Amino acid sequence: MDLSGLKDKLSYVRKVNGNIAIGALTTPEDLAETFLHKDKKYLGFYDIYKKFASPILKPLATIGGNIGVAVSASDYLTFLLTLNAKVKLVSVEGERLVSLEELVVEKRTLAKDPNELIYEIIFPELPENYSTAFMKIDRREVIITGYITTAVCLKIEDNKIADVRIAFDRVNKRIPGRAKKTEEFLKGKEFSVDTIREAYNKVFPAEIVRKSDFRASGEYRLDLSKVLMKRTLLQAKSRIVEGV
Amino acid sequence: MSTEEYPEIEITLNVNGKDYTVKVKPYERLLDVLRYKLGLTSVKEGCGRGECGTCAVIMDGKLVASCLVLAVQARGKKILTLEGLTPPGKLHAIQKALLDTYAMQCGFCFPGVIMAMKSLLDRNPDPTEDEIREALSGNLCRCGSYLRFIKAAKLAAEYIRKGQVYFEFKG
Numbered sequence: 001m002d003l004s005g006l007k008d009k010l011s012y013v014r015k016v017n018g019n020i021a022i023g024a025l026t027t028p029e030d031l032a033e034t035f036l037h038k039d040k041k042y043l044g045f046y047d048i049y050k051k052f053a054s055p056i057l058k059p060l061a062t063i064g065g066n067i068g069v070a071v072s073a074s075d076y077l078t079f080l081l082t083l084n085a086k087v088k089l090v091s092v093e094g095e096r097l098v099s100l101e102e103l104v105v106e107k108r109t110l111a112k113d114p115n116e117l118i119y120e121i122i123f124p125e126l127p128e129n130y131s132t133a134f135m136k137i138d139r140r141e142v143i144i145t146g147y148i149t150t151a152v153c154l155k156i157e158d159n160k161i162a163d164v165r166i167a168f169d170r171v172n173k174r175i176p177g178r179a180k181k182t183e184e185f186l187k188g189k190e191f192s193v194d195t196i197r198e199a200y201n202k203v204f205p206a207e208i209v210r211k212s213d214f215r216a217s218g219e220y221r222l223d224l225s226k227v228l229m230k231r232t233l234l235q236a237k238s239r240i241v242e243g244v
Numbered sequence: 245m246s247t248e249e250y251p252e253i254e255i256t257l258n259v260n261g262k263d264y265t266v267k268v269k270p271y272e273r274l275l276d277v278l279r280y281k282l283g284l285t286s287v288k289e290g291c292g293r294g295e296c297g298t299c300a301v302i303m304d305g306k307l308v309a310s311c312l313v314l315a316v317q318a319r320g321k322k323i324l325t326l327e328g329l330t331p332p333g334k335l336h337a338i339q340k341a342l343l344d345t346y347a348m349q350c351g352f353c354f355p356g357v358i359m360a361m362k363s364l365l366d367r368n369p370d371p372t373e374d375e376i377r378e379a380l381s382g383n384l385c386r387c388g389s390y391l392r393f394i395k396a397a398k399l400a401a402e403y404i405r406k407g408q409v410y411f412e413f414k415g
Contacts, residue, residue: 004317029306054382057294059306060313142381143295
């Protein structure tokens with residue numbers, strides 16, 4: 001179904017009652033024009049943009065479509081999980097709000113009726129001392145699905161991890177998911193490379209399943225996952241503390 | 245209903261400054277309409293899934309893959325293909341620069357590469373090498389002329405900054 005006729009109505013980024021709402025037909029290029037690419041709290045959006053497909057696709061792809069395809073390469077989906085995003089679904093029978101985690105149940109499978117449209121994505125505004133980061137590793141910089149993708153949302157208070165959410169392209173299903181046991185382990189601890197190392201060596205391997213395929217081995221993917229977890233957390237911390 | 249039974253829709257496209265009224269199926273791609281209905285054969289199909297950049301055109305000032313745009317989505321938009329880049333008998337600075345740097349090999353990717361360079365130079369008259377690499381990152385060249393594309397983009401930018409946008413085509 002072609003929804004491009006609704007482009008004017010469904011392409012926006014708005015602040016509404018402490019939340020941020022993004023219209024389903026907003027493209028990466030549209031997002032690049034908004035505060036989401038400038039405010040240090042939301043720079044995860046900028047990170048995705050830099051590695052998203054190629055310049056030729058950025059004016060065409062939509063954030064609703066990225067969620068709708070529901071695959072591990074849906075970078076916005078991975079990132080939005082760390083923002084506790086919800087999705088507004090609209091049909092002739094009305095509208096409902098469903099959490100992104102509940103909406104995406106398996107690869108290419110959404111818990112929605114066929115007549116429901118993805119209308120907008122909503123997530124709470126981040127308070128101060130929060131920031132985000134996203135990283136993707138592959139052989140090239142663009143037109144890549146990524147051997148691994150990682151997104152984090154971090155809050156630092158007095159050098160302690162006051163809140164943390166970490167998502168990967170896959171955790172234990174074939175869709176993006178959160179590493180919640182690792183998050184719980186990190187919360188309240190001093191922010192340091194040693195703490196992160198302890199988390200990814202002791203807790204993380206027990207909750208993530210990394211499989212081998214023709215592109216990379218599971219062992220390599222697990223190793224990369226640990227590396228990217230550390231790098232994204234350090235990046236987010238740097239954005240909170242130093243503003244870059 | 246099979247796809248053949250879908251009714252055709254009459255649409256008007258503004259291509260290279262001229263309005264064309266064509267009948268299209270709702271599922272027809274802009275690529276097919278430009279190439280097969282309007283005869284603009286610079287628009288080529290490579291991968292058909294937005295990865296190679298061979299079908300790139302500029303739509304309302306933005307570089308897009310015409311294989312991923314439905315013709316009906318292009319209604320009311322201004323589309324520029326390679327055919328509309330210069331007045332008849334002229335070479336654009338980008339084309340001149342590509343010739344000057346001997347970047348031409350098989351040429352299949354050229355229309356897309358030229359449109360990508362045009363899109364870049366329209367918004368950035370003096371791009372850095374990184375910016376050129378990023379702007380051309382959606383265009384694949386199986387002959388491997390990438391490094392010459394970078395030289396050509398810099399040269400074209402220089403020509404345009406000097407006001408030399410069009411050159412005589414000497415054949």
